[in-house]
Amino acid sequence: MRSFTNILYDTLHLFYPHICTGCGSDLLPQGNQLCVYCINDLPHTNFAQFANNPIEKIFWARIPVTAAHSEFYFAKETLLQHLIHQLKYKNNTDIGIYLGEMMGNSLLQSGRFSQLDYLVPLPLYPDKERKRGYNQAAVICKGISEIMQVPVLNDNVVRRRFTETQTRKHRTERWENVEGSFVVNDPTVLQGKKILLVDDVVTTGATLEACGSTILQVPGTKLYIATLAYATK
Known part of the structure; x- marks a missing residue:
């Protein structure tokens, strides 16, 4: 005899189907x-396992990054683009x-991101975050935190001015666009800490560089970087 739990689940599934965010299958x-x-x-x-991986090379001779990682390769018209679109524009925070x-599992298993003190989501400009309703990087941080048991620091590193979209800018223009955009409200919170800076997609790394x-x-900080996806030029 089927358990009451299974029958209840099947009944609820009939009226509230739980479907795959990627393909719609139930x-x-x-x-x-x-x-x-x-x-x-x-x-x-699998970049998390290896030193001198392509993400770390982005920041060579720019800022000292202890370790860096992107979980997925990004390409247009793919499953991953669809999932990131769901996260950023369709209020689907669950997928983030x-x-x-x-x-988080990849970072934890690599052993190269151990003893982190804080996860810091790359800040959005406040007006943009209010319009969207959330910061997608903070959503990703929530998932990482569940696995790594590292606290998320949401309001100490902030973006203080609006910047234009980076999509059609080359590397120099991207840096000029974001230079001076970020500020640390209370440096004493970060002093001597290992910080993982998190974003959704990295291309040239200009925005992460500016924030990083x-x-x-802040004296004594060590910077780590992780993004959900890596978009090659």
């Missing part, structure tokens, strides 16, 4: 955001937390 375990086929289709980089948990350099002005 063939996925309860609590998952993606079916097994979409999970297997995600393009993991879920992918953040995946990244501000964090590194």
Whole structure:
């Protein structure tokens, strides 16, 4: 005889179907955001395991980064682009937390991101965050925090001025666009700490560099960087 729990689950599923965020299939375990086929289709980089990986090389001769990682390769018209679009523009914070948990597992297993003190989401300009309703980097941090048990520091590093979209700018223009955009409200909180700066996608790294350099002005800080995706030029 089927258990009452299974019958209840099947009844609820009929009226409130739990479907895969990637393909829309309802063939996925309860609590998952993606079916097994979409999970297997995600393009993991495995960068967390290796020093001098492509993400760390982005910041060579720019800012001292202790270790850096991107969980997935990004390409247009792919599953991953769809998932990031769901996170940023469709209020689907659950998928951001879920992918953040995946990244947290990679960071934890690598051993190169141990003993972090804080996760810092790359700040959005306040008006933009109010319009969206949340900062997608903070959502990703929530997933990482669930796995790594490292607290998220949301309001100490802030973006103090609006910047234009970086999409069509080359590297120099991107840096000029974001230079001086960030400030640390209370440097004593970060002093002597290991900080993981988190964002959704990295391309040239200009925005992360600008924010990271501000964090590194606090004495004794060590900077780590992690993004959900790596978009090659």
